[in-house]
Structure formats: C-alpha cells, structure tokens
Amino acid sequence: MNADDRELLDALLAGEHRALARTISKIENRTPGYRELVSELYAHTGNADVIGITGSPGAGKSTLVDKLAETYRERGETVGIIAIDPSSPFTGGAVLGDRIRMASTIGDMDVFVRSMSARGTLGGLSTATADAVKAMDAFGKDKIIIETVGAGQNEVDIVRTADTVAVLVPPGSGDSIQTLKAGILEIADVFVVNKADRDGADRTVQELREMLHIGEGVSFGGSGHHGADTMADDGTEPTAGTGAGNEDGGGNTDANAEAGPSGAGDDTDSPPEWTPSIVETVATDGTGVDTFIDELAAHQSFLVDSGTRAEKVRERYAEEIRTLLREDINTLLETELEEAGGVEDLAEAVRTGDTDPYTIATEVLSPVAACLEEAAVQAPGLESESDADRH
Amino acid sequence: MGMSSDQDEDSQSQHHTQTAERDRSIRCLVAKVGLDGHDRGAHVISRAFRDAGFEVIYSGLHKAPDEIVQAAVQEDVDVLGISILSGAHDTLVPKIMDGLEEYGAREDTLVLVGGVIPDEDRPELEDEGVAAIFGPGTSIEETIEFVRENAPER
Numbered sequence: 001m002n003a004d005d006r007e008l009l010d011a012l013l014a015g016e017h018r019a020l021a022r023t024i025s026k027i028e029n030r031t032p033g034y035r036e037l038v039s040e041l042y043a044h045t046g047n048a049d050v051i052g053i054t055g056s057p058g059a060g061k062s063t064l065v066d067k068l069a070e071t072y073r074e075r076g077e078t079v080g081i082i083a084i085d086p087s088s089p090f091t092g093g094a095v096l097g098d099r100i101r102m103a104s105t106i107g108d109m110d111v112f113v114r115s116m117s118a119r120g121t122l123g124g125l126s127t128a129t130a131d132a133v134k135a136m137d138a139f140g141k142d143k144i145i146i147e148t149v150g151a152g153q154n155e156v157d158i159v160r161t162a163d164t165v166a167v168l169v170p171p172g173s174g175d176s177i178q179t180l181k182a183g184i185l186e187i188a189d190v191f192v193v194n195k196a197d198r199d200g201a202d203r204t205v206q207e208l209r210e211m212l213h214i215g216e217g218v219s220f221g222g223s224g225h226h227g228a229d230t231m232a233d234d235g236t237e238p239t240a241g242t243g244a245g246n247e248d249g250g251g252n253t254d255a256n257a258e259a260g261p262s263g264a265g266d267d268t269d270s271p272p273e274w275t276p277s278i279v280e281t282v283a284t285d286g287t288g289v290d291t292f293i294d295e296l297a298a299h300q301s302f303l304v305d306s307g308t309r310a311e312k313v314r315e316r317y318a319e320e321i322r323t324l325l326r327e328d329i330n331t332l333l334e335t336e337l338e339e340a341g342g343v344e345d346l347a348e349a350v351r352t353g354d355t356d357p358y359t360i361a362t363e364v365l366s367p368v369a370a371c372l373e374e375a376a377v378q379a380p381g382l383e384s385e386s387d388a389d390r391h
Numbered sequence: 392m393g394m395s396s397d398q399d400e401d402s403q404s405q406h407h408t409q410t411a412e413r414d415r416s417i418r419c420l421v422a423k424v425g426l427d428g429h430d431r432g433a434h435v436i437s438r439a440f441r442d443a444g445f446e447v448i449y450s451g452l453h454k455a456p457d458e459i460v461q462a463a464v465q466e467d468v469d470v471l472g473i474s475i476l477s478g479a480h481d482t483l484v485p486k487i488m489d490g491l492e493e494y495g496a497r498e499d500t501l502v503l504v505g506g507v508i509p510d511e512d513r514p515e516l517e518d519e520g521v522a523a524i525f526g527p528g529t530s531i532e533e534t535i536e537f538v539r540e541n542a543p544e545r
Contacts, residue, residue: 017464017494018495025545031415091441091444093440093442093443093445094416094441095437095441095449096448097448097449099451099466100449103451107457114466115466
C-alpha cells in the first residue's frame, strides 16, 4: 500500500468524514491500490449491524430509511446509509435522488449518506457495496443500511450483503406480490407493509401471511404441525405475528416484538429457522418504525443465538470471493478479447455468418484453458485457491 | 446499447473516451440553497448532466449551506453546482466555501454557480473560489463541456 493510501486509511480510522468519502470513491472507481486499502479495512470490521432494504420504486424505502436513521440516532447510535439507484445503460449517467427524502437527519454528520449508482458492471456493484459497507464499518458506524430498488438479480445480490433484509411491499399490490415472488420475497427476513394507512393494507398483510404459510409447508416437508397451521386462523399462529396490527390497520404491531424469534423454538430436531415477520408502517409519520426496529433487532439476536450468523457470514464471504474471482477473470478476458481482435470485429463476423459465438468463445478461451492445465500440472498451489473458494 | 442514430453513436464514443481517460464517472451535486423555490433550472441541468454520463445527486429545495457541505463531502463529488436565483449568493456561497474548507474539500471540488448573478458580484464569488458562473442564456453544452474539461483529477 502506498503512502497516500496509508494516510487515507489512518484518517478514516481516526473518523475523518472526508477520508471515508474518498475511500468509498476509490472502491467505486476501482482506483489502483483500492484492493490493498480494502484488505487493510477488514481488520477493523465486524462491529456494525448491516441492514438491507429493498422494494419496488415508490414503495417508500428512502422515507423509511430516513425515519430508521432518525430513530437510531435518537438511541445514540451512528448510522451509515448506502443508497443505490439505477444508472442509464446508455450513457452511464444517473440521477441519485434518495438523498432528498432523507431530510430528518440532515445536518447531522453522524449519519453518513452515500449515493451509489448501479454502474452496470457484472456483479461489480455487489462487491463495491460490500466493500463500502466494510469502509463504514471500519469507520465505526453502528448501523449500516443498504437501500436499493428491488428489480432483479443484481439488487438481490446487493441486499444479500446485509445481515438482515427487509422487503417493502406497498398496499394493494396483490399483483406485484406475484411478480416479486421469485427472488425478492424469498430473501426477506422482515416484510414491511408501508403506507399501512392506505386502503388494501390489510389485504396485503393477509396475502403475505398466506404466502409465508405456504412456503413453510414446503420447507418443512408439509409436516402435520405446519400443514395444520396453513389452515388455521392467523391469530393463533405465533410466527407470523401480525395479529394486532392487522385488525386496526393503523400499523401498530406490538405483538411482533415477541413473536419474531419464536420460529427458532418450533421444531427441536431441525436447525432453527427464521420465519419472516410482517410489520406495518407509515413511514411519512413514523408509525410502526419502532416495531420495525424491534423486528430487525429480533432477527439480529436470532442470528447470534441460533448460530446461523457464522454460517451466513461464511456464505457471504464465499460469494464475495467468487464474485471477486469472476471479476478478475473477466478483466483478464477483456484483455484476451482485445488481443483476439476486439469484440466488435468478432461480433461482425457472427453477423455476416462467418462464425458463431460458441466457436469464438472456445477460441478466445483456449489459451487460458491451456495455461490453467499447465499451471495445474506444475503448481498444485492453484488447488488451494479454489479450496478457499469453497470454504 | 442503443446506437440507433448517429447522434447516439457520437455521444457513446465520446463517453467511452471520457471513461477511458478517467475510468470513472464524474460525480456532481446540484444544489439549491436558501429560500429560493425556483428549481426548474436545477432539474434541467440535472437531467442534462445525467444524459452526459455524469452521476448527479440533487439536493432538493431550501437547503442550508452546511447541509450542502455535508452532502458534497459525504458524496465526494467532483463538481458542486449551486443554483441561486434569490440574490443571496453573496452570503450563501461564502458559507458553503468555508464549510468545504473545514472538511478539506475546497481544493479539489469544482464549484459552479448558476443563476442570476449581477456582473459586479462576480469578482467576489470568483475570489471565494467559484470556478465559473453561468448566467441566463448559457447553453447546456457549454456547461457540460466546462465540467468535462475542468473536473478535478484526483
């Protein structure tokens, strides 16, 4: 690591805001030397709770994050926020608008808001996000919130860098629940039915609950206990726990705080499982935010108590390693591609019918494959690298 | 990638040379400061910057100078564009510059002011460290070109 980066790291650890901002820029830009910088950060991380928040555009994510940050600050905790917005696939430009909604804590430097754009690199954003989280963690933030639009795989990968994932579902989105089902809904540890003062909130809670019950039946192999539950009246089911809030529709779901971790004690034989809870909020006036925070905390303690945290962290690092390797290889391949005449010419050759993408891929890759084979014979050291990948 | 017209192709290749040189996006904060509710210009410039391939953070209306400073520092922007139509530039801009100084961000942030600034006030703002002042009638292309040429190397 060069002297400038060393200085930057020291300044970051000393709590200089500018240094944290600059470090995140280096991470985002892949500035030469950023790798060593991030490597150094790791030794100082592990103290922050990382929360991911996702949902469709207009669901109220930024407003809720704002209230969340405000409440954490009232409790004396420092907050880092990474707000990710889409960028144009054509120009790479972006308008990052989340900051406007985060007005409650404006002027308070202990809330560090950073807007990032999805710059469209393959898997790169989740790595950049994870690294930015590391920087905020090392800086000393107690809570780190990642906010992103839930639109596809990229976003799913991003929020998976969080310990706890909250998915916002606006009321009356019966149909959007359907479209969200694959992917987004599966990653939720907490569902937030925001704008709970609007018509259709009850119905949305109901639909979510039904979906969770169906899911339960599958994951437990449809055992008698859970099979019965799917039929049972909601009030009797402890794990979903939205009893109180649902009736009045006012977003007051105190019952949740107790109900959350109970999924752990359900089946003594099988490993403990977290059943996602459902919270109703009205982010614009802060209703339900305390309950939401309790749920997030309940999930955090579930992770610790059940021992699943270690496993989760392991999985996450495995994914980070894979992504990093993929990116590195991708960079190598880009160089290789340039040497093979550039992708434009190759694409033109496919267009004119001279060849096809598969043939090109094989040809471009063959020197790499040859190198790998050679390396495998000469140096078994490569073996250990792929081992690390698996652990 | 959409390359349906010559114009698109042009801006594409322009963008590519740009990223090749810098290997990163230019980050801009478009800021409305003080009691000034006119944000059409800020919106237009935000949109134009986006289309030019910049990453734009818009502050929203009625921000205090220290709030602008906070955003500029945390977002680590290359360019801070302040839009002022209220006539209070002579008090608000120096406050922002002082705030940037406090966080060590004054040196390498390109500060632009857009709006109605009387000629006699310009030297003072330039002394404060404002790199350029764009009055009514400035073309958007001119502004974008200025940013591309003057965004600080870091």
